[in-house]
Amino acid sequence: MVYIMNFDVLIGLLIPFIGTTLGSFCVFFMKDKELNGKTQKTLSGFAAGVMVAASIWSLLIPSMEMSNKMGKFSRIPSAVGFMIGIIFLLILDNIIPHLHVDSKKPEGIKASFKKTTMLVLAVTLHNIPEGMAVGVSYAGFIEGFGNVTITSAFVLSIGIAIQNFPEGAIISMPLHSQGESKLKAFVNGTLSGAVEPVAAVLTILLTHILVPFLPYLLSFAAGAMMYVVVEELIPEATGEGESHTNLGTIGFSLGFCLMMILDVMLG
Numbered sequence: 001m002v003y004i005m006n007f008d009v010l011i012g013l014l015i016p017f018i019g020t021t022l023g024s025f026c027v028f029f030m031k032d033k034e035l036n037g038k039t040q041k042t043l044s045g046f047a048a049g050v051m052v053a054a055s056i057w058s059l060l061i062p063s064m065e066m067s068n069k070m071g072k073f074s075r076i077p078s079a080v081g082f083m084i085g086i087i088f089l090l091i092l093d094n095i096i097p098h099l100h101v102d103s104k105k106p107e108g109i110k111a112s113f114k115k116t117t118m119l120v121l122a123v124t125l126h127n128i129p130e131g132m133a134v135g136v137s138y139a140g141f142i143e144g145f146g147n148v149t150i151t152s153a154f155v156l157s158i159g160i161a162i163q164n165f166p167e168g169a170i171i172s173m174p175l176h177s178q179g180e181s182k183l184k185a186f187v188n189g190t191l192s193g194a195v196e197p198v199a200a201v202l203t204i205l206l207t208h209i210l211v212p213f214l215p216y217l218l219s220f221a222a223g224a225m226m227y228v229v230v231e232e233l234i235p236e237a238t239g240e241g242e243s244h245t246n247l248g249t250i251g252f253s254l255g256f257c258l259m260m261i262l263d264v265m266l267g
Helices: 002-028 037-066 068-073 076-095 115-142 150-177 182-193 195-209 211-238 247-266
Strands: none
Touching (some): 002 115, 002 150, 002 182, 002 195, 037 150, 115 182, 150 182, 182 195
């Protein structure tokens, strides 16, 4: 049973990375070098919807349920962990040099990296909380917390993989448009998702040491994901001025409903 469990956990940790890889593979068979603007906004909105729903049903609610014994203070671990997650991503966002797809101005510490490298770092930055979210979810199952099952952890992996698929395309195709070969764009797009299983494993190891802090870690991952949604995905989905569109909102609604259904029905 231990070997089966370990295999299930391993597969679960790799599923989001597989989603990014399959999305990056789109660069080989799509004719245009860049995604249509409206398509990209719809996909960004979809990704945001999935991440918000995952943060609520897969992370924050389990975090609150684990703290029920604290009575009227039961929501403190979730609130504290959530805010620390926000602050953690805020710090990374200001330290790591990166460039968003629709932006011309780099963020983070000034560096002489190529534009393609900065684009990859931007995606890598917001893949970190996704990997942490999957890792802490599986850690809850491994440590035997009743409200975190292998099924609920697997559902979270599937949900993040679904939103990683368009994300892989969104990064690999602009890399190709910047002059990289299709193969190199695919490899770099894939590597941007490699941080997820790494972050997941590190989170599991950390959680194993700090089991009493699991409610904080669950909400920490939720806060980190919500930072990415508000700071990056929603602005990309809605656009500004003449580029404003409602397609991002529609994409958000579809992503949110899909992840909610998966989590409630299967989790």
